[in-house]
Amino acid sequence: MLALTVTAAGAVFAGPGVAAPLWPGGPDIPGAPAAVQTPPPENGAAPVKNPPALPQANFAAPGISPGDGDVVGVAQPIIINFKDPVGDHDAAEKAIRITSSNATHGHFYWHGDKQVRWRPEEFWPANSDITIEAAGTKVAYKIGDEVITTADDATHTITITRNGEVVKTMPTSMGKAKHETPNGIYYVGEKNRKMVMDSSTYGVPVDSPEGYKVDVEWATRLSSNGIFVHAAPWSVAQQGVSDASHGCLNVSTADGQWFFENSQKGDPVVVQNSTGTFTGDGMSDWN
Template sequence: MRVITDSIGRPRRLLRPAAATALVLALGGCQFFGSEAAKPAPKPTVSTARFTMTPLDGSATVAPESVVTVGSGGGVLSAVTLAAADGTAVPGKLSPGGASWHSSGPLKYGTKYTVQATAVDGHGLTATGTSSFTTATPETLVSVAKVIPEKGATVGVGMPVSVEFDQKIEDPAVRAAVEKRLVVATSTPVEGAWSWIDAKTVRFRPKTFWPADTKVSVSGDLYALPMGKGVYGGSGTATDFTVGSAVVATVDSAAHQMTVTRNGEVLKTVPVTTGKPGFTTRAGTKVILGKEEHVLMDGTTVGISEGSSESYRLDVYWAARVTWSGEYLHAAPWSVGSQGRANVSHGCVGMSTDNARWFFGVVGVGDVVNVVNTGSSKSMERIGNGYGEWNVPWEEWLQGSASGAVTTGAPAAG
């Protein structure tokens, strides 16, 4: 009998015919059952996309500052709308890939909103979802009552921006939020800061005077700003103005002279008289508040008794005001003999009629008046009697700010 060996010389058994036949049948059976192809699952007829929406459907008294969100599970968002009952739409943004959407604009107070969303699942089937909610109505609104400078004004380099509210704002966190909503933009960047001068008024000034010929815009949308205890921001503000040339008048009380410069160039030096002892002119930096061709000056309005040796009642011309309490730079023809020689006024800066008329034509609101060498401790009030902010050191000014110093950016185009 012939022995068949394997590749390394070991004997290898031959299959008997019956065993071989069984193996063939077994193999054939495997091939038969394996030829049955799996049937594909039937295509769904209903989309598998599902929605999650915040606020929940039917919610009431929703905070107006809330962000509305829509998410889609099992699908991709293809469209989302958020609109008030009157049809006013609120803008929003889809996330990359369309997994979620969120609102990017404020909600109105006391308003019903409806969210409508559409999503597409992996089979191309579309699902829609709808949700409605109502926002809360504030108990109190805090709005901007007044902004200075007025829109379109041209002012001097010393003019601060003043925003007055119709309600008190005392919480430091709310003040910081308000300051961040009040945006100052300038054609020439400046470092500046808001600072609260009282509970209703916040002012912005640069670290140093405004650069000459600067365009300034101020915007502040307080809407939907929560202020605590049901109080919200109301109407905001928007204004723009121009800073003109840098006009600065320096009054030297000891020398009895006033030198006026524009953009650093001396325009004129004129003889003046300032406050006599007991009525010393305030020393320090002041800002022109307004101009009056004629003003009736009455000593009783500044505490001088009628009929006393110091009383007066005069028609005064070409007057530039620097304090609310009644300090002016004006024509004083009755004291021409003392101008340039002695200080004889009750606190104002007096000059001849011709020089006062010239000065009146040169200066404007916001221009700077520096009074030096008075020999007295009487100084310009830093807050409350005009714009005395420039007498406040910068670091101290920042202490009145809830958000700190900023560097202004450029105004928006158009």
């Protein structure tokens, strides 16, 4: 940069400037170093000391799940619900900060204008501490052990590992012809000690050939549209042998209870060697 000097006689000449501007178009301050703006940490990065302030949010304080103090599985996405529709998604994402004690890359994705989710590209590292900040709301929770369930329709077997070690196997009967359990990555949701499963809730009358209304125990939800791991004493003869359900993972009463008691919200359940792909469901974040 050149500095202009005016002599007593009124002549003007140019010479080297004494300092670079602090920012393009900004003033020259002799001897001052050029300012370097620190970019905000990427979402999913490890916490930093004295992080830069978040931009002004274009939304009110939102609801966030998981909740403060929760412990969840390695497949659990972050879900942020807004009180009002958010038009500028990009600006909203910039006003959200997610940190992890075990840094991981991830991405946002929107469900309409009132909900945004974030998940890592791969499962969360086990035993990570996660914090979320958005419009004055702050939540801190923990990722638990890496508990992964694999349901293989070729062998009709469910295998559960904890931190890489097999801890349980159980025979299962999955979806029969025309009701096949889709392949994909599910994750544990709500749990019902007892519930009524009613085919009419998804358009199949109870009195039709494929209809049913049955009391079920130890039901662990895997999808929003009604796929569960649950006790099915009526299909024990098929479990480990063939498929007989309407899409659920049928297991014995003892195995249903074990899964209910030993799985946690957000634990992944991988279905393989079936047909189709699990998509278009409120819990299909990994597909």
